[in-house]
Amino acid sequence: MREICAVFLIIAVNTAMLIYGVSTLSISYYEADIFYNQEGAVHYLINLSCALFGQNDYALRVPFIVIHIFSTTLLYLISKPLLKRETDRLITVLMYVMLPGTIVVSLAANGAAFMILVTLLFLYLRQRDNKLAMYILLILSLFLGKGFIVLYFLLFFYAVNKQDVVLMMLSLTLFAVGMYMYDFSISGKPRGYFLDTFSIYAAIFSPLLFLYFIYTLYRILIKESKTLLWWLSFGAFIASLLLSFRQRIAVEEFASYTIIAAPLIVATFMNSFRVRLPQYRKLHKIFAVLVLSLLLLNTILVFGNQYLYPFFQKTSSHFAYKYHIAKELADELKKRGITEVGIEDKKLALRLKFYGVENGGEFALEDSLMGDIEIVYGKTIIEKYALIPRQPQSF
Numbered sequence: 001m002r003e004i005c006a007v008f009l010i011i012a013v014n015t016a017m018l019i020y021g022v023s024t025l026s027i028s029y030y031e032a033d034i035f036y037n038q039e040g041a042v043h044y045l046i047n048l049s050c051a052l053f054g055q056n057d058y059a060l061r062v063p064f065i066v067i068h069i070f071s072t073t074l075l076y077l078i079s080k081p082l083l084k085r086e087t088d089r090l091i092t093v094l095m096y097v098m099l100p101g102t103i104v105v106s107l108a109a110n111g112a113a114f115m116i117l118v119t120l121l122f123l124y125l126r127q128r129d130n131k132l133a134m135y136i137l138l139i140l141s142l143f144l145g146k147g148f149i150v151l152y153f154l155l156f157f158y159a160v161n162k163q164d165v166v167l168m169m170l171s172l173t174l175f176a177v178g179m180y181m182y183d184f185s186i187s188g189k190p191r192g193y194f195l196d197t198f199s200i201y202a203a204i205f206s207p208l209l210f211l212y213f214i215y216t217l218y219r220i221l222i223k224e225s226k227t228l229l230w231w232l233s234f235g236a237f238i239a240s241l242l243l244s245f246r247q248r249i250a251v252e253e254f255a256s257y258t259i260i261a262a263p264l265i266v267a268t269f270m271n272s273f274r275v276r277l278p279q280y281r282k283l284h285k286i287f288a289v290l291v292l293s294l295l296l297l298n299t300i301l302v303f304g305n306q307y308l309y310p311f312f313q314k315t316s317s318h319f320a321y322k323y324h325i326a327k328e329l330a331d332e333l334k335k336r337g338i339t340e341v342g343i344e345d346k347k348l349a350l351r352l353k354f355y356g357v358e359n360g361g362e363f364a365l366e367d368s369l370m371g372d373i374e375i376v377y378g379k380t381i382i383e384k385y386a387l388i389p390r391q392p393q394s395f
Helices: 002-023 029-036 041-053 057-079 086-098 100-107 114-128 131-139 148-162 165-181 192-204 207-222 227-242 261-275 282-303 305-311 326-335 345-354
Strands: 338-344 359-366 373-377 380-389
Touching: 002 057, 002 086, 002 282, 029 345, 041 057, 057 086, 057 100, 057 114, 057 131, 057 261, 086 100, 086 261, 086 282, 100 114, 100 192, 100 261, 100 282, 114 148, 114 227, 114 261, 131 148, 131 165, 148 165, 148 207, 148 227, 165 345, 192 207, 192 227, 207 227, 207 261, 207 282, 227 261, 261 282, 282 305, 305 373, 305 380, 326 345, 326 373, 345 359
Parallel strands: 338 359
Antiparallel strands: 359 380, 373 380
């Protein structure tokens, strides 16, 4: 009971932080494009949510926070057979919710949230040997997005290794159908995106933890028994690195299967820690403190991202810039009674449309150092805009 209360407390605090995080973000162009122009599970989910609760940031993002809550609960449940001690399971949950990649997936409207949830649910059903539910889940996942093609690919090789004929045939069939349904390209010429992919993974995990993630995968490869969780994390990581030699990949289509390796990381570390006598555990303690400190620092920086602009020479270099400005700009325009404004930047125009400002009207909006519309975070002016009368069109 104490353990369940602790897990509930971690999830509750994390949820409160995520809800606060929603208030600091605007819709990005990528999300606005999904909302207005694309089809698929994410499109229908956010449109349904906005239809029920109004077209605002909370309606856009809270569904993914709810998915994150279920995913975190499933991660805790599947960690039980892997981690025998209560402390280890709590550390796993805490580490998972603090991962930068987990925070981003929980707040951004994207398909990665579905990928994590379905994968963890599949692992949970696999642990309980509920094969029928597993197979139904895999079939249904085909309609949630192209990211599951990676899952089918990884499950095929796992099934071959375990000589599971049914899972092998099903995953191969779903892989073929998915490649036909979606534009999932693996072609290209070598472009040198390997280091880019590597650096994105380091950002998703935080650098020190990413190094230990690699060590965990390697140690299990050469010494430990290989669970399905390891197969998915190892396979997705290696496949993404290999593909990055040929093309720029959508890392989220692979990283979703790596950040769920938190139980493996904790198990490997704790096993190494506990086999040593107390006097020889100093380095492990220092490493653990550094990793947790960096995760805490990353968490603070992510949720306090609006106050980091003074540290960037160009505001557009800020890591969250594409999630800023639109909401505040729309609010300022509506305060002035403007719900239509001419915008040459089509991406910004689509973002403003979400907040009720259409492209058109008597005025044009332009970037201008002399503009009187200022977007300010903290004490830093992020952007300035000017409203100018639009020139009448001649025919």
